Amino acid sequence: MKKVKNQINTISFFNIGSLDAYIRMANSFSILTSEKEKLLAKKLFFYGDIESAKLLILSNLRFVIHVAKNYSGYGLPQADLIQEGNIGLMKAIRRFNPDVNVRLVSFAVHWIKSEIHEYVLKNWRIVKVATTKAQRKLFFNLRKSKKRLGWFNRNEIEIVARELGVSKQEVKEMEARMSAQDITFDITSKDSCTDYSVNNLRSSFYLEDKKSNFAVKVEKENWASHATTKLSNALLVLDERSQQIIKRRWLDHNDSKITLQAIAQDYGISAERVRQLEKNAMKKLKIAIEA
Known part of the structure; x- marks a missing residue:
């Protein structure tokens, strides 16, 4: 599978030149029929055929793009989201059993979303906003529940908590985490070390470590x-x-x-x-x- 990954890297965004060109390229590959897909999957699963793996990946790149577009609201580069989704697709193909009566795309969606989720959580903020499985689920579902800009009111919090099966306090805490912004710990290169105005103060100036003397x-x-x-x-x-x-x-x-x-x-x-x-x-x- 490493060989397949190296081959797929030859059609990355950086080699093609732009995201639009990549999307056009991905859409140019034909969607496989169920019979053709199953035949290729068997060659890979039972005989380790690399060319079959490559064809399975290329024919499903358009689906990764479709999934990645659903995560465009996190402010992360669309190209990076797609690349992470491609990694999930390759992991899914490596584990796909053709004897199970299901299309590859249905099996792969979990792996594609999992890789994109991990990328979003690692890069959306410097400090992770969700670490446990429950917090991750709440993080992604909370954004879908937002119908308008601004904070949830009391009624909306109760509805979201009931729909997601969590407490109202958990909804409040996650909303606060998602609304927080990263700040600079030290002064920036443009700040003057002798200028202690409010605008130039950073966390390192006033944070106190009470556990040490x-x-x-x-x-x-x-x-x-x-x-x-x-x-x-x-x-x-x-x-x-x-x-x-x-x-x-x-x-x-x-x-x-x-x-x-x-x-x-x-x-x-x-x-x-x-x-x-x-x-x-x-x-x-x-x-x-x-x-």
């Missing part, structure tokens, strides 16, 4: 660095054996602290002696750190 974070990092330096210098006042005992007992990042008995076995002394050395080392460290 930069000053506290810097203070903690400075204190951690200071404490680490003090401890490193304090360790130098200990003899090598005492240093190793302190490091292994308190500074090494192990799942569990090493026992006195384990250290005692390594040095050939008693656990009590290790405890005494550890206690004396701690006293010296405290004095060195507080100095």
Whole structure:
């Protein structure tokens, strides 16, 4: 199917020159009869015949154009909508079973709309207005329910909610999302950094991250660095054996602290002696750190 896709790309809008020329080209391909379509579908489905796939795609390009026109109200390039629909058509043809008694166009409409829907949701706004399956359904049906410009009144909200099987609050929230506009987060290249007039203010000037405190974070990092330096210098006042005992007992990042008995076995002394050395080392460290 990748080979078919590459072949279809040779008749894209960019190669033809314009959308009108592409539409004329797509309409020039004859619509297949049911018998011819089924024969080509069998060749593709059972034998992987690439030429049959190409003919099935070309004969249905006009149908993709027809579906894509229904989404022209979203402010997105018609050429892009058609291209996405073509991808859906190719996916449908790859999955089409000719033994099922249904025309290809009836089977493909779901895949064509699915690809166009995904493209619209990704490109209509910078921030997605619909993420769940229910929100996607509401997004596309809400535009169809708009009979006039402006916001829904209370009666219209109740009617739409009842027809779509959702709550009135969901209708209100989706209408608000669809009516919102993207704004620039930072100042534009034309704005002056010294001009703080209302017209030049952007979100980055007044948004506050209440979950973080930069000053506290810097203070903690400075204190951690200071404490680490003090401890490193304090360790130098200990003899090598005492240093190793302190490091292994308190500074090494192990799942569990090493026992006195384990250290005692390594040095050939008693656990009590290790405890005494550890206690004396701690006293010296405290004095060195507080100095």
